[in-house]
Amino acid sequence: MTDPRPIDVTLLTGFLGSGKTTLLNNLLRDPGMADTAVVINEFGDVAIDHLLVESAIENAVVLQSGCICCTVRGDLVDTLGDLEGKAARGELPPFSRVVIETTGLADPTAIVRIFAEEPTLAGRFRLRAVVTTVDAVNGAGQLDRFNEAGRQAALADVMVLTKSDLAGETAATDLKARLARINPGASILTVVHGALSPEALFAEVAHPLADGEAGVGRWLGLDAFAPLAPTPGAHVHHGDHGHDHGSGHDHGHDHAHGDHGHDDHAHADHHDHAAAVAPSGIDAHGDAPSRHDAAISSFAVILDDPIERTALERWLASIMSLRGSDLLRMKGIVAVRGLGGPVVVHAVQNVVHPPLRLARWPDADHRTRIVFITQNIPKAALQRSLEVLAAEAVG
Numbered sequence: 008m009t010d011p012r013p014i015d016v017t018l019l020t021g022f023l024g025s026g027k028t029t030l031l032n033n034l035l036r037d038p039g040m041a042d043t044a045v046v047i048n049e050f051g052d053v054a055i056d057h058l059l060v061e062s063a064i065e066n067a068v069v070l071q072s073g074c075i076c077c078t079v080r081g082d083l084v085d086t087l088g089d090l091e092g093k094a095a096r097g098e099l100p101p102f103s104r105v106v107i108e109t110t111g112l113a114d115p116t117a118i119v120r121i122f123a124e125e126p127t128l129a130g131r132f133r134l135r136a137v138v139t140t141v142d143a144v145n146g147a148g149q150l151d152r153f154n155e156a157g158r159q160a161a162l163a164d165v166m167v168l169t170k171s172d173l174a175g176e177t178a179a180t181d182l183k184a185r186l187a188r189i190n191p192g193a194s195i196l197t198v199v200h201g202a203l204s205p206e207a208l209f210a211e212v213a214h215p216l217a218d219g220e221a222g223v224g225r226w227l228g229l230d231a232f233a234p235l236a237p238t239p240g241a242h243v244h245h246g247d248h249g250h251d252h253g254s255g256h257d258h259g260h261d262h263a264h265g266d267h268g269h270d271d272h273a274h275a276d277h278h279d280h281a282a283a284v285a286p287s288g289i290d291a292h293g294d295a296p297s298r299h300d301a302a303i304s305s306f307a308v309i310l311d312d313p314i315e316r317t318a319l320e321r322w323l324a325s326i327m328s329l330r331g332s333d334l335l336r337m338k339g340i341v342a343v344r345g346l347g348g349p350v351v352v353h354a355v356q357n358v359v360h361p362p363l364r365l366a367r368w369p370d371a372d373h374r375t376r377i378v379f380i381t382q383n384i385p386k387a388a389l390q391r392s393l394e395v396l397a398a399e400a401v402g
C-alpha cells in the first residue's frame with residue numbers, strides 16, 4: 008500500500024534439468040538478492056526443489072500444485088499476498104523483487120497470464136521478465152524433439168545458456184545462434200554453474216513501465232531485427248532474418264527463416280505436459296532435423312501512418328482469438344492517432360497484456376514498430392492485416 012511502485016516479478020523457467028535451481032542458488036548467495044522473495048512452483052507430487060535451494064533466505068515459499076494450468080492462479084495470488092502481508096508485519100524481511108522458479112513446467116504461459124489478467128495483482132506486482140535457462144548439452148536435442156522448447160525460447164526476455172563447460176565451444180556457439188534466430192530480441196548469457204550476479208542478470212532486463220521510454224527500445228530488441236530505416240512511400244516494412252541484421256548485436260543471424268515449417272506435433276495450450284518429462288539424456292549431437300524451430304519465424308513490421316485506437320483494439324482481439332497460440336511473442340510500440348506518445352502492445356501466445364500508453368516516444372522514430380515471433384503464421388498474413396489497418400486509418 009505504501010509503495011507506489013509495483014514489485015517486479017521475474018519468472019525463471021527452462022527445461023527439466025537445465026540449471027534453474029543452480030542459477031537461483033548462486034544468485035541467492037549474492038547480497039544483491041537480499042531484497043528478493045522467492046516462490047518455487049513444484050510441478051508434480053513431490054516438492055524437492057526447495058530442498059535444493061540452499062540459501063537461508065527466509066522468504067522462500069513453495070507452491071505445490073498438481074497442474075499449474077488449473078490450480079496455480081489462486082495459490083500464486085494468495086502466496087504473493089501472504090509475502091506482502093508478512094513483510095508489512097515485519098515477519099519477513101522487506102522485499103522489492105520476486106523471483107518465481109517454475110519447476111518441470113512445460114509452458115510457463117499460465118503464469119504470464121496470471122500477471123496479465125489477474126486484477127488483484129494489478130498495481131502490486133508486475134511481471135518484469137521471463138528468464139529461460141537452456142542447457143548447452145541437451146538444448147539442441149530438446150529443440151529438435153519438443154515443440155515446447157522453442158516456445159520457451161520465444162517467451163524469454165533473457166536466455167541463460169548453461170553447461171557450456173560440458174558441451175564444448177562449437178556446440179554452445181551453434182546453440183546460441185539457433186536461439187538467437189528463434190528469439191532475436193532476447194539477450195543470451197552464457198553461464199557456467201550458475202555463476203551470474205543479480206546485477207548482470209537484471210541489467211539485461213528492460214521493461215517499458217519500469218524503465219520508462221528509455222527502456223522501450225531495449226525491451227523491443229529492435230536492433231536485432233530487420234533494418235528499420237525509413238523507406239519513402241512505403242507503408243509497411245518488414246524484414247526477415249537472413250537478409251540483413253543490422254549491427255550492434257552479436258547474435259548469429261545467419262539463416263533465413265521460412266514460413267514453410269511444418270509441425271506435426273500440434274498440441275493444445277494447456278494440459279500438455281509431455282515436455283515436462285523430457286528425458287535428460289537427449290543426444291544434443293543427434294542429426295534429427297528440427298521441424299519445430301523451422302516453423303518459427305521472427306520479423307518486424309513497421310507502419311508509417313498512425314492508426315485509430317479502435318482499429319488497433321479490433322486487430323489485437325482478432326489475431327489473438329484466431330491464432331493466439333501460434334503468435335509466440337509480439338512486442339511493439341504503436342502510433343495511435345491523436346496520442347502524443349506511443350501505445351505499447353505486448354502479447355505472449357494468447358495472453359495479451361493490457362496496452363500501455365507512454366507519454367513520450369523513446370526516440371525520434373515515431374512510427375509503429377512491432378516485432379513478432381510466430382509459429383506457422385506466415386509473415387505475409389500479419390503484414391496484410393496491419394496494412395489493412397493502416398489503410399483504414401488513412402482512409
Ligand SMILES: Nc1nc2c(ncn2[C@@H]2O[C@H](COP(=O)(O)OP(=O)(O)OP(=O)(O)O)[C@@H](O)[C@H]2O)c(=O)[nH]1
Pocket residue numbers: 021022023024025026027028029030056110111140169170171172173198199200201
Ligand atoms: N557442468 C555443469 N553442470 C551444471 C551447470 N548448471 C547446472 N548443472 C548441473 O545440472 C544438473 C541440473 O541442474 P538444476 O539446477 O537442478 O536444474 P533445474 O533446471 O533446476 O532442474 P529441475 O528443477 O529438475 O527442472 C545439476 O546436477 C547441476 O549441478 C553448468 O553450467 N555446468
